[in-house]
Amino acid sequence: MIYGDRNLGVIVQNITGRQGRFHTELMNDYAREVGGRGVVAGVAPGKGGQEVHGVPVYNTVREALREHDATASVVFVPAAHACDSVMEAAHAGIDLAVVITEHIPVHDVMSAVAYAKLHDCTVIGPNCPGLLSPGECKLGIMPAHLATRGNVGVVSRSGTLTYEVVDELTRAGIGQSTVVGIGGDPVIGQTFVDVLARFEDDPQTKAVVVIGEVGGNLEEEGVRSTSLPVVSYIAGVSAPPEKRMGHAGAIIEGGEGDARSKVRRLAALGIPVASRPSEIPGLIRSML
């Protein structure tokens, strides 16, 4: 596993919201199943003193951490305030913030990620499903029943497409070490490079599935940075070419960011690229 094991103590920010409430219960169901600690406290300003599914709620992260031993936070705070919550968590000493919230303005994310870094806090997301180390811990909203423990890492920009791939792997009898959804936004905390570096240091992980999408060149950057065997799948090859973002996008990314050219560039790096999700288990098996 990477990022944490069953001993990881977790808080949920905006635990009293609909999503926060619902997924706190699911995360703790999973923690009970694997004998982990799970969500030990929640945060919701002005709601301190309440309980959500037996989890105590505090007004601030600092207050929660005064009473509980936790190092990770899962953020379900609405877009307008999500980045403030990430900075609050980082400031209070949280090491890992997983941001589920979607539609956060990019400039807020850039600032929050930079601020978190100053406080040695790692950010996953935003607009991501979180992470799951089967048999150890779950932070976020991934459907845990699709996953099984094993030695293939999965890192993806998508949500449901990740579940699809995990489901395919599990059905084929290939278990996963950790599944990480890094988020589909232009700016995200952990990129493929960061997650692949963690997999590289993880004795459990023997090979990695990299699931990418249209836009940017973070997938290529990631696979170039690792010595682990990698299989990739890129969604969006049938998409009409994206409207181009002036000249700057092309200059920064050195050419087109469309899926087909991304597939070509990955193939040129010697990476097997599946043309559909159901091909992934076969390709991975040949690398183990």
Add this chain to the structure above:
Amino acid sequence: MKLLEYEAKEIFSKYGIPVPKGVLVRAPEEVTAHLPELGDAVVLKAQVDVGGRGKAGGVLFADDATAVRTARDLFSREIKGVPVREILVEERLAIEHEYYVSIAVDRSSRQPVILFADAGGVEIENAALADESAVRRVVVSPLLRDIPPFLMRELLGGAPKELGPVINSLYRVFQEKDAMLAEINPLVTTPQGVYAADAKLIVDDNALARQGIAVNRDLSEREREAEKHGFSYVELDGSIGVIGNGAGLTMSTLDLIEYYKGRAANFLDVGGGADQERVVHAVRLVASMPEVEVIVVNLLGGITRCDEVAKGIIAAGVAPTVIVRMAGTNEEEGRRLLAEHGYRMLESMDAAVRAAMEVAL
């Protein structure tokens, strides 16, 4: 969302970036009244959202005698298929040198990146590809309000120092207007000083509300309907309708249709929490496209309640065949309900797409 040149220039101007004197006209005759303030030589620029506008004939030069006629000519044109409804008429600058500057979001370093080139203009991309050193780049911490002088020196190299304040103002625009891209190409020097001869500003779609920018697009009835329900929806030209949850999975379903040599009619991502009512709206929306012969519903997730989705599909009661692939809570109940009403629910997305192909052929 990309702003038009004149909108971007209005914003740049408010931040102290000098822009040429100019007026926006919506009819050729309006030009006459403004000629005295613009001078003898003018540039007429079609305000259309297309790249390579100049090369496509969207920028014309004129003098005071030919301005109205030239405007009439430009209004009669289509620039890459887009009709010209507004023209920005500007004074013609006495350009000494053209530079290039842009500020964008760098996905890799997660910071603003500033690009600067000593030779600006329409050939900037080719120049950058041919010679990497032609474009200098620096990244700035998003926690800083201004570009630090040492970075500005690095960026400008031997270029005139008077460009510095303009670039810093552009950085303020980039930050305060939630820009994904702020570009001046060319940034020009003239005997009268520095000017932004062109302006490009793309605002983050997730920040339009707080920037007070109303999205003003021409939507079809179906697109309006999709927007109302919060679906992400794009129409294509095939006959296989697609409904999925999550952009990646929906995109992947479209790719799979192409893999099996089929043609998708649309992209529809219902988003999170596909309940009965949302499914009814989604299915009816896709079924209302005349070309659609079959609809593939591909839903996956822990929270998706398959019995709810099944009820939605049945309640939609549409003519095209609906083929379902879903996994989640109450899967068996969903399968039973669908079977009872003559719908097929398949185990994998491959199987679902193949089944749809048979109907569409």
